[in-house]
Amino acid sequence: MRDLGVYFGTFAPCHVGHFEQIIRxxxxxxxxxxxxxxxxxxxxxxxxxxLEHRSRAMRQLLKNDTNVTVLQxxxxxxxRYPVGWEPWLKMLQSLIDQAIATLDFDVKKVTFYMGEKxxxxxxxxHFEAVYTNADVLMTMVDRKILGISGTEIRExxxxxxxxxxxxxxxxxxxxxxxxxxxxxxxxxxxxxLARRYSTSYSVEYVKDYLKEHQLVASDLxxxxxxxxxxxxxxxxxxxxxxNATRKIFFADTDVLYxxxxxxxxxxxxxxxxxxxxxxxxxxxxxxxxxxxxPSKNAEKKDKVFYEQLIKELEQHExxxxxxxxxxxxxxxxxxxxxxxxxxxxxxxxx
Numbered sequence: 001m002r003d004l005g006v007y008f009g010t011f012a013p014c015h016v017g018h019f020e021q022i023i024r025x026x027x028x029x030x031x032x033x034x035x036x037x038x039x040x041x042x043x044x045x046x047x048x049x050x051l052e053h054r055s056r057a058m059r060q061l062l063k064n065d066t067n068v069t070v071l072q073x074x075x076x077x078x079x080r081y082p083v084g085w086e087p088w089l090k091m092l093q094s095l096i097d098q099a100i101a102t103l104d105f106d107v108k109k110v111t112f113y114m115g116e117k118x119x120x121x122x123x124x125x126h127f128e129a130v131y132t133n134a135d136v137l138m139t140m141v142d143r144k145i146l147g148i149s150g151t152e153i154r155e156x157x158x159x160x161x162x163x164x165x166x167x168x169x170x171x172x173x174x175x176x177x178x179x180x181x182x183x184x185x186x187x188x189x190x191x192x193l194a195r196r197y198s199t200s201y202s203v204e205y206v207k208d209y210l211k212e213h214q215l216v217a218s219d220l221x222x223x224x225x226x227x228x229x230x231x232x233x234x235x236x237x238x239x240x241x242x243n244a245t246r247k248i249f250f251a252d253t254d255v256l257y258x259x260x261x262x263x264x265x266x267x268x269x270x271x272x273x274x275x276x277x278x279x280x281x282x283x284x285x286x287x288x289x290x291x292x293x294p295s296k297n298a299e300k301k302d303k304v305f306y307e308q309l310i311k312e313l314e315q316h317e318x319x320x321x322x323x324x325x326x327x328x329x330x331x332x333x334x335x336x337x338x339x340x341x342x343x344x345x346x347x348x349x350x
Contacts, residue, residue, distance in 0.1 A: 002109035002137070005029035006096060008073070009115070011036050011054050012044030012150055013168035014061065015160075021141045022068065025113050032068045033099045034058060035092065039075040047154055048285070049171040057167040069099045082118070089126045111137045158247055158344050170241050174248045174343050175285060178336075179257055180292030181306040185329055189292070190252040192333055193340065200239045201250040205232040206258070220261075222269035226276060229258040233280045247344060255280040256316065260308045281316060288343055289313070289321040290336055 005025030
């Protein structure tokens with residue numbers, strides 16, 4: 001057994017092939033260092049998975065594993081490959097030295113695991129020169145160990161879902177928002193669709209909030225609306241990141257919906273609360289927004305709410321994501337089902 005295994009890459013995302021190499025580095029060495037590299041605007045960030053996001057997901061994947069250290073190498077301020085070899089190698093060395101400093105044994109044998117041949121010579125020359133008292137070994141890994149690549153996953157993530165390690169799947173979940181007029185059947189639709197796709201869904205947080213605090217809607221003040229909006233955001237986020245979420249997630253309302261409630265409320269701090277909500281609305285990402293209009297016999301207040309909701313969707317430039325469901329429940333379910341199949345781009349999901 002050797003002392004330290006170093007495995008680096010962009011990991012956008014980390015798939016099972018990567019994971020097998022991490023396991024190899026861990027088993028062949030007393031300790032392994034996994035280094036995620038990237039820069040602002042890299043191929044991971046272009047699909048919503050920046051370097052910090054990837055590092056967090058990797059730490060989650062390898063949590064409680066005392067034989068592995070996860071570090072990140074930010075290449076933003078150095079020239080792009082292959083021009084920036086010298087600063088990149090120095091940054092890599094600094095991270096490895098940082099990891100070595102935490103170990104309770106002397107590192108005399110270092111193994112680098114890499115999938116690109118062009119890395120071998122620069123790494124070998126640099127680290128043999130700086131680690132003069134260590135045995136430095138370069139090892140090529142089999143990038144086709146499972147016949148999958150990060151490029152294939154980024155291009156067709158749903159088809160390659162099972163190859164993506166679990167903490168990285170959240171970046172490829174198709175988020176579907178179901179919204180519309182109050183009492184329009186959106187909660188039932190969200191639940192039925194989640195059952196159909198064997199995935200998770202979020203409920204309307206305000207209902208549980210009112211029950212827990214023994215309130216009615218007319219009692220709500222600024223603090224209540226603040227708690228409800230953030231609570232809805234966190235509930236949706238929890239489900240998106242949940243192990244129960246399988247390719248697609250259904251949200252029964254969101255922060256924008258709570259903003260509408262707040263705007264139509266009776267308290268004096270609407271503008272302050274709405275300003276807070278704006279931050280969270282920008283953090284939400286929806287692949288599809290299903291909107292159910294009020295029925296012809298709906299109460300006036302529900303119609304007023306719906307009109308304000310449409311204004312908010314337009315103001316936030318979300319109407320291009322919207323599909324209106326204007327039939328009965330069965331018709332709306334069938335239409336939504338077909339739209340979700342199109343979104344997943346693989347026909348029936350089960």
